[in-house]
Amino acid sequence: MNASNAVRAEILTQAVPYIKEYTGKYVVAKYGGNAMTDPALKKSVMQDILLLSLVGVKVILVHGGGPEISAMLKRLSIESHFEKGLRVTDDATMEVVQMVLAGKVNKSLAANLTALGGKAVGLCGIDGGLIKVHKKDEKLGQVGEIDSINKKILDDLLDGGFIPVISSIGIDNAGNPYNINADTAAAKIAAAIHAESMVVMSNINGVLKDKDDPDSLIKKITLTDAEALKKDGTIAGGMIPKVDCCTNAIKEGVKKVFIINGEIPHAILIELLTDEGLGTMFTK
Secondary structure (H helix, E strand, C coil): HHHHHHHHHHHHHHHHHHHHHHCCCEEEECCCHHHHHHHHHHHHHHHHHHHHHHCCCEEEEECHHHHHHHHHHHHHCCCCCCCCCCEEEEHHHHHHHHHHHHHHHHHHHHHHHHCCCCEEEEEEHHHHHHEEECCCHHHCCCCCEHHHCCCHHHHHHHHHCCEEECCCEEECCCCCCEECCCHHHHHHHHHHHCCEEEEEEEEECCCCCCCCCCCCCEEEEEEEHHHHHHHHCCCCCCCCHHHHHHHHHHHHHEEEEEEECCCCCCCHHHHCCCCCCCEEECCC
């Protein structure tokens, strides 16, 4: 056996206890950022999702698509702005959000997984009333606050061996579509199905003690730690809503939540199936 084969065998052996831990359990992966726009990274994420599915993990992929939405709005000369990290969504913007998220992005991810040999089904929260919402705030327009998740749709698909690929659009009782923050959608879905873990892909390594020092990663954070880190300013700005989604998921019953750098190839597998991991883990 040559050196590289020995290394491969060692990696597979190391993964066995983790595979046993996750087999038959739910894992929600939230996918966004640069990992969606770089073809090589996209392929590595799809391979990770497929491998988890093949070893018996009930994996659900939830995605956003902010850069693609912004690019299309620009092409159509529709102005866009954000309030507290949420895109203000008028009727014209909502049409573009639906077209890009539930159409182009969602179907291309399902196609990528299918091309690799997976059984992927692309959905948005409108399908079967998967994500029911109400209007979050008049000032934000068609931005939704999640009321409920239809768990049965997900179970039916997963029991059939399918990988649900979900875009973050919801529906209200009157049938109106709403834009939803993808981190929030992933956290609510993970909570509804009592997921073993949720993995949030980001463009940074995780929560850093010093935002300017990529080597100052905080490996593990409890709910108490998270509050203290917000108070002392370690967790600030755009990290606050991301961390809040993670801690809310833990409070609602998800066992472990990870923020990882989606720009590292095979980051999901490294985080879930190896000893070292590479991001920040949140636990109760």
